[in-house]
Amino acid sequence: MLSRTAGNLFWAGRYIERADFVARLTDATLRLAALPSSYGGDIDAWRSALAAAGVAQAYSERHPELAEETALQFLSLDPENASSMRCCIEKARNNARAVRTALTVEAWEAINGAWLDIQRFGTRFDSRPTLARLLDAVKAAALAFDGSTHRTLLRTEGYFFLRLGAAIERADNTARLLDVKYHLLLPREEPVGGSLDYFQWTTILRTVSALTAYRHVYRDSVKPWLVADLLILNRRMPRSLAVCAADAVRYLDQLANESGRRGPAHRLAVANANKLAAGRIDAIFASGLHEYVTDFIAENNRLGMAVADQYLF
Amino acid sequence: MPGPAFDEMTGLGDALPRDAYARIKTWLDAAPPDYLQTRRQQAELFFRRIGITFAVYGDAQADERLIPFDIIPRVLSRKEWSKLERGLIQRVGALNAFLADVYGAQEILKAGIVPAELVLRNPQYELAAVGRPPPHGVYTHIAGIDIVRTGPDSFHVLEDNARTPSGVSYMLENREVMHRLLPELFDRHRVAPVDDYPETLLATLRSVAPPNCRADPTIVVLTPGFHNSAFYEHSFLADKLGVELVEGSDLFVREDVLYMRTTEGPKRVDVVYRRVDDAFLDPLVFRPDSMLGVPGMMSAYACGNLTIANAVGTGVSDDKAIYSYMPEIVRFYTGEEPLLDNVPTWRCREPDALAHVLDHLPELVVKEVDGSGGYGMLVGPHATKAQIESFAAKLRANPDKFIAQPTLALSTCPTLVDAGVAPRHVDLRPFVLTGANGTKIVPGGLTRVALAEGSLVVNSSQGGGTKDTWVLDD
Numbered sequence: 001m002l003s004r005t006a007g008n009l010f011w012a013g014r015y016i017e018r019a020d021f022v023a024r025l026t027d028a029t030l031r032l033a034a035l036p037s038s039y040g041g042d043i044d045a046w047r048s049a050l051a052a053a054g055v056a057q058a059y060s061e062r063h064p065e066l067a068e069e070t071a072l073q074f075l076s077l078d079p080e081n082a083s084s085m086r087c088c089i090e091k092a093r094n095n096a097r098a099v100r101t102a103l104t105v106e107a108w109e110a111i112n113g114a115w116l117d118i119q120r121f122g123t124r125f126d127s128r129p130t131l132a133r134l135l136d137a138v139k140a141a142a143l144a145f146d147g148s149t150h151r152t153l154l155r156t157e158g159y160f161f162l163r164l165g166a167a168i169e170r171a172d173n174t175a176r177l178l179d180v181k182y183h184l185l186l187p188r189e190e191p192v193g194g195s196l197d198y199f200q201w202t203t204i205l206r207t208v209s210a211l212t213a214y215r216h217v218y219r220d221s222v223k224p225w226l227v228a229d230l231l232i233l234n235r236r237m238p239r240s241l242a243v244c245a246a247d248a249v250r251y252l253d254q255l256a257n258e259s260g261r262r263g264p265a266h267r268l269a270v271a272n273a274n275k276l277a278a279g280r281i282d283a284i285f286a287s288g289l290h291e292y293v294t295d296f297i298a299e300n301n302r303l304g305m306a307v308a309d310q311y312l313f
Numbered sequence: 314m315p316g317p318a319f320d321e322m323t324g325l326g327d328a329l330p331r332d333a334y335a336r337i338k339t340w341l342d343a344a345p346p347d348y349l350q351t352r353r354q355q356a357e358l359f360f361r362r363i364g365i366t367f368a369v370y371g372d373a374q375a376d377e378r379l380i381p382f383d384i385i386p387r388v389l390s391r392k393e394w395s396k397l398e399r400g401l402i403q404r405v406g407a408l409n410a411f412l413a414d415v416y417g418a419q420e421i422l423k424a425g426i427v428p429a430e431l432v433l434r435n436p437q438y439e440l441a442a443v444g445r446p447p448p449h450g451v452y453t454h455i456a457g458i459d460i461v462r463t464g465p466d467s468f469h470v471l472e473d474n475a476r477t478p479s480g481v482s483y484m485l486e487n488r489e490v491m492h493r494l495l496p497e498l499f500d501r502h503r504v505a506p507v508d509d510y511p512e513t514l515l516a517t518l519r520s521v522a523p524p525n526c527r528a529d530p531t532i533v534v535l536t537p538g539f540h541n542s543a544f545y546e547h548s549f550l551a552d553k554l555g556v557e558l559v560e561g562s563d564l565f566v567r568e569d570v571l572y573m574r575t576t577e578g579p580k581r582v583d584v585v586y587r588r589v590d591d592a593f594l595d596p597l598v599f600r601p602d603s604m605l606g607v608p609g610m611m612s613a614y615a616c617g618n619l620t621i622a623n624a625v626g627t628g629v630s631d632d633k634a635i636y637s638y639m640p641e642i643v644r645f646y647t648g649e650e651p652l653l654d655n656v657p658t659w660r661c662r663e664p665d666a667l668a669h670v671l672d673h674l675p676e677l678v679v680k681e682v683d684g685s686g687g688y689g690m691l692v693g694p695h696a697t698k699a700q701i702e703s704f705a706a707k708l709r710a711n712p713d714k715f716i717a718q719p720t721l722a723l724s725t726c727p728t729l730v731d732a733g734v735a736p737r738h739v740d741l742r743p744f745v746l747t748g749a750n751g752t753k754i755v756p757g758g759l760t761r762v763a764l765a766e767g768s769l770v771v772n773s774s775q776g777g778g779t780k781d782t783w784v785l786d787d
Binding site: 001002003004005006094097098099100101109112113116157255259261311312313 | 361362538539544545548549551552557558559560562563573574575576577578
């Protein structure tokens, strides 16, 4: 496969994943910010959402004041925010267009259709119902693209690069969410009669679409250390760092099977995945949750660069 | 002004439709009022979702515009087609022989049939191609010959496209859409299929593998990238051929061999179906500032390690000044009378012709000899006085750059417009494939239609649309 094709597919996978994450993050933050301030509903919700999306600095360079409406426009349709949902869909679509032949008609129609849909929203949404439709459209686009590639793409290099990009991006998203919210997840005395932080925790779960999954896994009330466990170490939760890291190894293995060669990217990915597989949440807390997450983000970035180096894109 | 146009369905206003159109006429007459418009909207939706778009240069707003598609097919009988086919094979054969000659022995120039300076000083005449015949002697692997019709038996060649003709993806996709939207029409007609075009193109490209290629040739399609107006077509063809779609940056030359950069390292390339113009192919030989090509590509070609399709330098044969000599060129190489006529052409480089053209500008179509896509031309009958005057000044300043032709009464075909079904002018571009084993043409081609009432300009860059083209077996 052409290296440029591999690179474009890898990034198409990443951008679709990022669009979906920003949509879910926005959705969850809207609910949190709408609560009375005594329940945590204040402007800080948007500060951390911008940070989790990795655009806090880009935002403050353009907007001196933090305001909900401005933050929403910035995250959703702003052409100046490279990680806005609109820009992510557009970049994913441009990546896909540059390698049209590597996709099936169904996969192309899914991503091109998503791009056409989002064009109709313009560069600013005009009302909350419009925003709600936009969020639904972005989430539906990610589902349609993933579904169509899953159902129709040949299981050859192209598919593995697409999924590898998505796995690395997904790991990064979950890790950044943890990085912003880690202080809420530190172990503490069992809260009696619920806690105001409950809404913060459920916001985190909602962002990774795991509120229901939490109950299924732990059959317990929402406890911060269990939220951390779910997001970092759980082997059944599709957005946990452990699952994303294992996915990355799997797709790299499949790529190696195609070419018969392994390289530095494999070693990094295997090291990441092994560390997570052997991890214990109490040990992570003991050595510092924040440091653990920061290290992971750095390792995951290194993995992304190693993939590009190894496959020459 | 030309007389009334010949309509391919009703002739010159006859009561009965012409044979090939009989069932189309019945279908149109029986269609409920909204039926056709609904089908038209469905077709547009289909094209947009599948991403068949066309970029128009100089129009930033319309980065990706859709070429309008007309759902009423353009129909040719097998008899009409057979006649065209013979003429096309003859003409493309002559074009190829002409190219081999002007880059070789130059007999046609020595014989004084075509003025030597018109060829040798032509900006499209590539010195890099002189004395370096391409593998199997084929220059124009893919030619698009633009045909216009003026009567039941009169077809003329309007233009030869021997460089990188585009539009074949529309020929194929138009047929797909018609099958999806109007299956009932195919029940009533025996339409010759066109979907073996990719197969035929692949066989053509494989047949011209370079001398040093010993195994199965590796073929690629070279595109300037997605900003190019025809990018959709490039990706479509690569996909149908099952070969890689590459950009210049994906390729490199080492020791006179062309390679592409893959995830598994360099892979040797033998045949490049390039959709990049000569000037941009190799910065070491042509434009040094080109970012679209590959340094060293021409040396790979010269060493017998690479076939470039179409070959470098074919532009000298489809120049509009050379065009006017095509009847003589056909006679010179085939010893036969041309089966397809040219449109009568005044060469403005000749003083008598220039005087005539300047006197008759309001009746003529004037074109730049090296222009394409309908840019920079004057359609006399549709131009304002001011436009004619400013064009006359350009013409006097630089007569060598122009040819003129009478305004032909191009045939019309029934076409669906907002107000209903109405006649609109059309042309036809069949795609002629030439490989080591001869010349093949899939029955049909791209019909372009001028959608504005009375307009004669069918170019998609100028608001033209397309139709599916049917060759009917009797």
